[in-house]
Amino acid sequence: MTHLKTGALAFAAALLMSGSAFAQTRALSYNADFDPTPLAAFQALIADFEAENPDIKVTLNNFDHEGYKTAIRNFLTADSPDLANWYAGNRMAPFVNSGQFLDVSDVWTDNGLGDQLASAKASMTIDGKQWGVPYTYYQWGIYYNKDVYKAAGVEVPTTWDGFIENCAKFQAAGIDCLTTGSKALWPIAGIFDYLNMRTNGYEFHMDLTAGKVAWTDDKVKATFAEWAKVVPYTTENHAAIDWQDAAALLVQGKAANYVMGNFAVATFKEGGMTNDSLGFMVFPEITAGLPRAEEAPTDTIHIPAGAKNVDDAKKFLAFVARADVQTKLNAALGQLPTNKGATVDAADPFISAGFESLSGAYALAQFFDRDAPAEMAKAGMEGFQEFMVKPDRLDAILERLEKARGNIYK
Amino acid sequence: MSSYWKRNQLRIAPWLFLAPGAAMFLVYVIIPIFQSLSISFYDWDGLGEAVYIGTENYVELIDDDAFYTSLKNNVIWLLLYLLAVPLGLFLAIFLNQTVRGIRIYKSLFFFPFVVSQVVVGLMFSWFYAPNFGLLYKLIELVTGNGIAILAEEDYVTYGIIVAGLWPQIAYVMILYITGLNNIAPDQVEAARLDGAKGLKMLWYVILPQLRPATFIAVVVTVIGALRSFDLVSIMTDGGPYGSSRVLSFYMYEQALSEYGFRMGYGAAIAVVLFAIMMVFISGFIWKMWRDETER
Numbered sequence: 001m002t003h004l005k006t007g008a009l010a011f012a013a014a015l016l017m018s019g020s021a022f023a024q025t026r027a028l029s030y031n032a033d034f035d036p037t038p039l040a041a042f043q044a045l046i047a048d049f050e051a052e053n054p055d056i057k058v059t060l061n062n063f064d065h066e067g068y069k070t071a072i073r074n075f076l077t078a079d080s081p082d083l084a085n086w087y088a089g090n091r092m093a094p095f096v097n098s099g100q101f102l103d104v105s106d107v108w109t110d111n112g113l114g115d116q117l118a119s120a121k122a123s124m125t126i127d128g129k130q131w132g133v134p135y136t137y138y139q140w141g142i143y144y145n146k147d148v149y150k151a152a153g154v155e156v157p158t159t160w161d162g163f164i165e166n167c168a169k170f171q172a173a174g175i176d177c178l179t180t181g182s183k184a185l186w187p188i189a190g191i192f193d194y195l196n197m198r199t200n201g202y203e204f205h206m207d208l209t210a211g212k213v214a215w216t217d218d219k220v221k222a223t224f225a226e227w228a229k230v231v232p233y234t235t236e237n238h239a240a241i242d243w244q245d246a247a248a249l250l251v252q253g254k255a256a257n258y259v260m261g262n263f264a265v266a267t268f269k270e271g272g273m274t275n276d277s278l279g280f281m282v283f284p285e286i287t288a289g290l291p292r293a294e295e296a297p298t299d300t301i302h303i304p305a306g307a308k309n310v311d312d313a314k315k316f317l318a319f320v321a322r323a324d325v326q327t328k329l330n331a332a333l334g335q336l337p338t339n340k341g342a343t344v345d346a347a348d349p350f351i352s353a354g355f356e357s358l359s360g361a362y363a364l365a366q367f368f369d370r371d372a373p374a375e376m377a378k379a380g381m382e383g384f385q386e387f388m389v390k391p392d393r394l395d396a397i398l399e400r401l402e403k404a405r406g407n408i409y410k
Numbered sequence: 411m412s413s414y415w416k417r418n419q420l421r422i423a424p425w426l427f428l429a430p431g432a433a434m435f436l437v438y439v440i441i442p443i444f445q446s447l448s449i450s451f452y453d454w455d456g457l458g459e460a461v462y463i464g465t466e467n468y469v470e471l472i473d474d475d476a477f478y479t480s481l482k483n484n485v486i487w488l489l490l491y492l493l494a495v496p497l498g499l500f501l502a503i504f505l506n507q508t509v510r511g512i513r514i515y516k517s518l519f520f521f522p523f524v525v526s527q528v529v530v531g532l533m534f535s536w537f538y539a540p541n542f543g544l545l546y547k548l549i550e551l552v553t554g555n556g557i558a559i560l561a562e563e564d565y566v567t568y569g570i571i572v573a574g575l576w577p578q579i580a581y582v583m584i585l586y587i588t589g590l591n592n593i594a595p596d597q598v599e600a601a602r603l604d605g606a607k608g609l610k611m612l613w614y615v616i617l618p619q620l621r622p623a624t625f626i627a628v629v630v631t632v633i634g635a636l637r638s639f640d641l642v643s644i645m646t647d648g649g650p651y652g653s654s655r656v657l658s659f660y661m662y663e664q665a666l667s668e669y670g671f672r673m674g675y676g677a678a679i680a681v682v683l684f685a686i687m688m689v690f691i692s693g694f695i696w697k698m699w700r701d702e703t704e705r
Contacts, residue, residue, distance in 0.1 A: 066668075069668045070666065070667075070668070073456055073457060073671070076457075077457065094455060094457060094458075094671070095457070097458065098455070098457040098458035100457060182649075182650075183646075183647065183649060184647070185649070236540070236558075237540035237541075237556075237558035237561045238561070239558075239560075239561035239649060239650035239651075240538070240539065240540050240558040240559075240560045240561035240650075241539070241540060369669070374668070374669040374670070374671065375669060375670075375672065377669055378663075378669035378670075382649075382651040382652050383651070385649065385650055385651045386650070386651035389561070389563075389650060389651070400475065407470065
């Protein structure tokens with residue numbers, strides 16, 4: 001007991017001393033939802049920021065990734081930090097519309113971000129103003145097992161028809177052509193986004209997620225017709241497994257292709273794949289001649305309306321947006337910088353392929369659950385899952401989604 | 411002052427003792443019920459302005475397929491969950507014997523109830539899991555084609571209920587074991603002299619004496635079935651495509667999950683669930699009231 005007491009005393013004394021040592025500094029609190037790797041990358045970034053601004057002390061409160069999505073609604077209204085992580089696109093609309101995020105357009109104009117972050121500007125803009133700063137994004141595409149391709153004796157396809165032809169050969173070899181795990185629903189939204197963007201183009205896809213087009217439109221049906229071609233070759237029971245379980249199938253050579261985001265590369269490599277066995281391809285062309293749009297979900301930092309230290313928070317946003325900072329940060333994250341002046345690691349084939357894919361893209365979509373409002377995203381993804389299990393129910397599913405559209409976009 | 415206290419001590423004291431509990435009950439149960447009721451008439455995302463929309467949430471609910479799926483699943487839960495009562499009774503009678511080490515067997519049978527629901531859910535989802543799950547492999551061995559229970563809309567609810575029954579049976583069993591300890595031995599003796607045995611003994615002599623235990627077992631099982639949330643959330647998250655939802659989970663999904671935040675709609679579901687529970691709760695209270703006053 002006495003030990004405890006002296007320990008507590010020493011701790012309190014240390015606290016007091018550190019308090020006096022930083023008496024002149026201004027505090028900046030930052031709520032985030034980092035997994036271990038990004039957390040380390042951000043701790044390095046914060047150290048750099050503090051080295052440049054010795055009078056500012058950043059306190060990072062890290063939340064569990066899933067729990068953060070609920071927690072943010074509480075802390076924005078109750079105990080607001082000076083900075084908070086969130087996502088671009090429609091996902092930030094509820095907070096922008098309810099006045100929970102600050103307009104940071106001045107950070108953009110003062111630092112020339114409109115030009116440097118041009119690719120992400122549209123997704124950060126609501127009502128002509130910018131509401132945060134993007135620090136990273138990553139490409140989606142098809143990851144494939146090169147060994148399985150070799151064993152089945154097929155070439156990497158360039159068109160969707162070629163992809164489907166390959167599928168028959170994979171099936172003959174007892175391999176799932178396409179794998180996915182839809183227990184958490186979102187992985188299959190990536191498949192839909194690509195099929196729709198490749199079949200009908202970027203503008204149609206954006207109109208659909210914005211609720212301007214009917215789900216019963218013939219063009220939507222055309223997308224599902226393309227999807228129906230690959231459903232028989234997709235991993236059975238995908239509804240019962242998580243995306244990591246499906247990644248294991250690809251690693252074990254039981255599946256050939258996986259529509260995924262670049263964050264999955266770490267999982268594939270943990271499973272034992274290397275740059276020699278893991279391949280990446282841009283989602284193949286379906287309707288010839290359509291300009292190629294890609295998925296690039298963007299992660300962002302915002303200033304809550306209740307922030308106490310807005311000036312320093314803006315300084316932090318400007319710092320995070322800088323080209324050299326984004327280069328270093330994204331090298332550690334293993335993702336792509338949003339600043340066009342930043343550079344990527346040429347030795348990483350997936351990063352360079354992604355950089356090439358996104359910089360050559362006609363337009364970037366965020367992701368189904370960020371482009372569409374939350375309720376529509378949920379209803380849509382459930383519909384996709386049901387379609388993949390029971391393709392013959394397509395008409396009923398589309399009717400239901402159309403009904404949901406009528407309720408949601410008012 | 412003190413003379414007032416002396417005169418009325420007997421009348422006031424019970425209320426003083428009741429006050430803390432009553433205050434808690436008021437703040438955490440009664441008031442929230444009315445708050446839910448009032449929120450259910452609003453369109454509110456939890457952040458912005460709440461807009462009064464009258465009964466629109468209920469109108470939407472009547473036309474909502476997902477609501478009927480949840481309602482249907484709730485009924486299935488309720489009916490099948492009650493199996494825990496006879497099964498628990500069977501186990502209790504089975505274990506109500508004196509052999510060496512019976513206490514160990516009893517505690518082993520009770521074990522599932524001690525384990526957290528989260529762990530039960532995880533264990534069963536691995537048991538059902540495609541490709542490596544034990545049950546999946548067994549079905550594959552027998553029929554040549556594995557069935558992923560949790561991916562099939564027709565089986566998924568039953569799969570979760572089985573997982574829920576496992577700890578519930580253990581709970582009911584414990585209730586009955588304590589009940590069996592209190593059986594009057596002279597009545598059993600007398601019945602035996604009159605030639606009663608087996609099922610007749612059980613039905614006419616043992617079960618009537620177990621009535622209090624049965625009552626509690628039914629109450630906890632019905633309530634357990636109606637608030638079956640954790641297992642659904644852990645094992646399937648309501649999937650595949652919403653076919654294993656129950657009302658409590660649907661309410662959570664609409665009001666509090668990642669894609670939800672329709673507080674008004676969630677509250678409307680909560681009100682419906684409350685109405686259903688109220689039917690049972692009134693029944694139970696009525697029975698208790700009757701038992702109390704008969705004495």
